[in-house]
Amino acid sequence: MADLIALDDPRDERLRDYTDLRDVQLRTTVEHERGIYIAEGEKVIHRAVAAGHEPKSFLLAPRWLDNLAEVLERTDAPAYVLDEKSIERVTGFHVHRGALAAMHRPAERSIADVLAAAKRVLVAEDLVDHTNIGAIMRNVAALGFDGVLLSPRCADPLYRRSIKVAMGAVFSLPWARIEDWYGAPALLREHGFTSYAMTLADDAVAIDAIEPAERAAVIVGSEGPGLSEHWQREADHRIIIPMAAGIDSLNVAASTAIACWEFRPGRA
Amino acid sequence: MADLIALDDPRDERLRDYTDLRDVQLRTTVEHERGIYIAEGEKVIHRAVAAGHEPKSFLLAPRWLDNLAEVLERTDAPAYVLDEKSIERVTGFHVHRGALAAMHRPAERSIADVLAAAKRVLVAEDLVDHTNIGAIMRNVAALGFDGVLLSPRCADPLYRRSIKVAMGAVFSLPWARIEDWYGAPALLREHGFTSYAMTLADDAVAIDAIEPAERAAVIVGSEGPGLSEHWQREADHRIIIPMAAGIDSLNVAASTAIACWEFRPGRA
Numbered sequence: 001m002a003d004l005i006a007l008d009d010p011r012d013e014r015l016r017d018y019t020d021l022r023d024v025q026l027r028t029t030v031e032h033e034r035g036i037y038i039a040e041g042e043k044v045i046h047r048a049v050a051a052g053h054e055p056k057s058f059l060l061a062p063r064w065l066d067n068l069a070e071v072l073e074r075t076d077a078p079a080y081v082l083d084e085k086s087i088e089r090v091t092g093f094h095v096h097r098g099a100l101a102a103m104h105r106p107a108e109r110s111i112a113d114v115l116a117a118a119k120r121v122l123v124a125e126d127l128v129d130h131t132n133i134g135a136i137m138r139n140v141a142a143l144g145f146d147g148v149l150l151s152p153r154c155a156d157p158l159y160r161r162s163i164k165v166a167m168g169a170v171f172s173l174p175w176a177r178i179e180d181w182y183g184a185p186a187l188l189r190e191h192g193f194t195s196y197a198m199t200l201a202d203d204a205v206a207i208d209a210i211e212p213a214e215r216a217a218v219i220v221g222s223e224g225p226g227l228s229e230h231w232q233r234e235a236d237h238r239i240i241i242p243m244a245a246g247i248d249s250l251n252v253a254a255s256t257a258i259a260c261w262e263f264r265p266g267r268a
Numbered sequence: 269m270a271d272l273i274a275l276d277d278p279r280d281e282r283l284r285d286y287t288d289l290r291d292v293q294l295r296t297t298v299e300h301e302r303g304i305y306i307a308e309g310e311k312v313i314h315r316a317v318a319a320g321h322e323p324k325s326f327l328l329a330p331r332w333l334d335n336l337a338e339v340l341e342r343t344d345a346p347a348y349v350l351d352e353k354s355i356e357r358v359t360g361f362h363v364h365r366g367a368l369a370a371m372h373r374p375a376e377r378s379i380a381d382v383l384a385a386a387k388r389v390l391v392a393e394d395l396v397d398h399t400n401i402g403a404i405m406r407n408v409a410a411l412g413f414d415g416v417l418l419s420p421r422c423a424d425p426l427y428r429r430s431i432k433v434a435m436g437a438v439f440s441l442p443w444a445r446i447e448d449w450y451g452a453p454a455l456l457r458e459h460g461f462t463s464y465a466m467t468l469a470d471d472a473v474a475i476d477a478i479e480p481a482e483r484a485a486v487i488v489g490s491e492g493p494g495l496s497e498h499w500q501r502e503a504d505h506r507i508i509i510p511m512a513a514g515i516d517s518l519n520v521a522a523s524t525a526i527a528c529w530e531f532r533p534g535r536a
Binding site for chain 2: 244
């Protein structure tokens with residue numbers, strides 16, 4: 001059973017994992033250094049725990065205790081209890097979703113682990129926006145893809161905003177980072193994957209004219225610069241979603257959704 | 269040629285169209301009452317003017333004048349020039365995209381006008397989020413749909429955030445509101461459209477098993493409650509995007525993108 005510890009000072013040193021939750025740069029550094037991430041709201045906390053993640057501590061207002069009773073019973077992590085005004089002073093915003101938990105980051109999966117039994121993976125290059133990473137994780141999971149691989153510069157899927165947008169898909173969908181990004185095309189090939197790079201290049205093949213390989217990796221890049229030259233050159237296929245004339249391209253979450261839909265497993 | 273008027277007081281009454289741009293509720297009311305919307309950044313302003321919209325005034329820092337010279341030459345609207353710090357005091361945030369313009373809202377299109385020559389339209393029910401409305405306008409335009417119809421409660425496509433996400437598609441894509449929402453199914457039928465309601469209902473037909481009619485309207489509802497009972501009952505067809513087991517549904521922008529892709533004009 002969690003220790004319930006009533007606090008009244010928002011500056012209490014024990015609350016330091018929860019300070020300034022709106023400061024993206026600060027949080028990104030702090031959470032990686034301390035090996036934690038923040039789960040916000042009882043629904044997300046339940047999902048994180050169900051995925052086997054371990055709470056380090058909780059930050060709760062008294063009225064949120066009940067809904068979290070089951071989780072609190074099964075852990076030894078301390079639960080700090082403050083009034084809502086003081087919680088707002090710690091975090092820097094009104095936490096209307098209720099409880100917060102600082103969770104231990106799970107051990108990172110290996111790339112081999114993500115790819116082992118996978119037939120369909122999404123590979124993302126330099127998507128620095130947490131909303132986009134979250135949206136993509138959600139869509140990819142819903143469309144039956146088996147995993148996601150991220151370039152080193154991609155945003156953190158375990159950042160609070162990513163988790164919220166992903167509706168928890170970051171807990172269930174296997175993902176890993178590829179540190180040696182330059183070697184990624186060869187790596188996928190070694191694992192038996194055929195790679196399909198999403199591009200706006202004139203000579204790319206329309207996505208609906210493609211018969212996906214048994215094991216297929218779809219590669220997406222950021223909206224502005226698009227996919228790197230290296231990937232455009234090294235991918236087995238270059239594919240495009242045909243679009244209406246004179247219109248800016250789809251946003252990356254939408255084009256990823258369409259690509260995953262076209263590459264869905266078991267498609268007739 | 270626009271009158272360049274140097275101001276130094278952020279509280280100057282002539283700047284009242286630009287105050288508190290981050291206050292969504294206030295802005296929504298103010299902009300409708302005054303018949304304006306805010307175009308942010310030179311790219312958006314150029315697109316708005318290219319679409320035939322009339323500026324009411326501009327708010328500029330001196331260094332943004334050059335990039336807007338062409339637009340300023342062709343209008344009689346006043347351009348208020350302030351230093352960037354003062355502009356921040358007016359608007360409530362740092363305007364890093366440069367120039368702002370208060371634009372006269374264009375006359376609303378009639379529903380008949382949107383539907384007249386259209387083969388594919390998207391109909392949105394109660395999407396209250398500006399980001400979702402913007403994303404949907406962008407995706408629908410890119411995929412070759414001809415127009416959008418909105419329920420009365422949908423967010424404003426001409427709100428600053430919607431325009432930004434839509435990348436200007438709100439200026440080029442014809443759209444209108446259906447005030448008599450209850451009569452919408454009959455209205456579409458009268459205009460010769462077959463309606464396809466996106467739903468999560470068990471007995472809905474998989475979207476890839478559908479042969480779209482020559483004139484097709486795709487109806488989407490909000491993520492939480494989903495499409496209203498009325499529409500679910502009255503639509504000619506109920507369709508679903510088959511999803512992986514145990515996963516929350518796609519977000520509404522992604523499911524709209526996939527639906528529009530499947531219903532794209534000229535699809536083989």
